[in-house]
Amino acid sequence: MAPAPPRPGDLLTIGALARRTGLSVSAIRFYETRGLVAPIRNAGGQRRFPRSDIRRLSFVLIAQRLGFTIEEIAALLSALPEGRTPTLKDWTAISRRFRAALDVRIAALTRMRDNLDGCIGCGCLSLKKCRLYNPQDRAQRLGAGPRYLLGDKSS
Amino acid sequence: MAPAPPRPGDLLTIGALARRTGLSVSAIRFYETRGLVAPIRNAGGQRRFPRSDIRRLSFVLIAQRLGFTIEEIAALLSALPEGRTPTLKDWTAISRRFRAALDVRIAALTRMRDNLDGCIGCGCLSLKKCRLYNPQDRAQRLGAGPRYLLGDKSS
């Protein structure tokens, strides 16, 4: 048999990756600055991505749609191996952690909804008396909300 | 009986309202620009809020924590009466609509989680083949995500 070709298509340009993921080129570059992908550069200084980044970015998109921030996603992805291409096993492990995080969110929302049900009848919809406004639930960060209340005080 | 006093405390200053809700003064002013509250002004040009705005803002806070945007909350609140103080019945009606919106969010998240479960084994975590990345589910807006994909194209 003829020797296998050197597979020049083993690495993707940023444009090709954009087409494969549906992302814009600028978004991919932005994700690089956030550490979600780490392409190598060719001789001319252009980015080259391993094919496994298609899956990596797909994961990013899915996680974002579920309400995770880029930072949280980066944390989840950091569980993937550095040098080698992630295996199915790697992805399974990360998906499991992901599912757990999702479960937490769903539970929190459900709890809130149930509290709301309790409040519909009682008219207690005023802060502090109502379990709905329980600081304990604050860990969630769904949406923005006043930073003052969220304890931002970052100075 | 002596005639009831004129109840000068019937209107709150912005500072008092801030203390009662836990919000910052600047946040309340900001909410006014967004139409969430509509205080009157006294002779000196200072804002005066009806006591019912305490509950109104409490509702805003709760809704925000559940992931609603200011605009969405304004829409929910627009169901409240204009002139008079909202009654318990008014609040009950609005809470019901609120609960429905919450149910939609919970259902969407749960559906996604179940899809993810299906994906953990199959390794299909690549866009387009996977139900997790179904544009049908896009209506949700949980978190930001690339505008390009979200069909922003607002030019």
Added chain:
DNA sequence: CTAATTCCTCAACCTAACTTGAGGTCAAGC
């Protein structure tokens, strides 16, 4: 070899939801 693509960097802009600060007024206590 040249023209058309594609890619590069960097800076500026965008929305949401606020905060911070400057410069000035109002209200309340003594």
Added chain:
DNA sequence: GCTTGACCTCAAGTTAGGTTGAGGAATTAG
């Protein structure tokens, strides 16, 4: 009646998550 604290407006800054554009270099097709 004055001082102190609360309030006013308006402009600019902040974070997240990107987009847009300028000016220039690398690739690729013919």
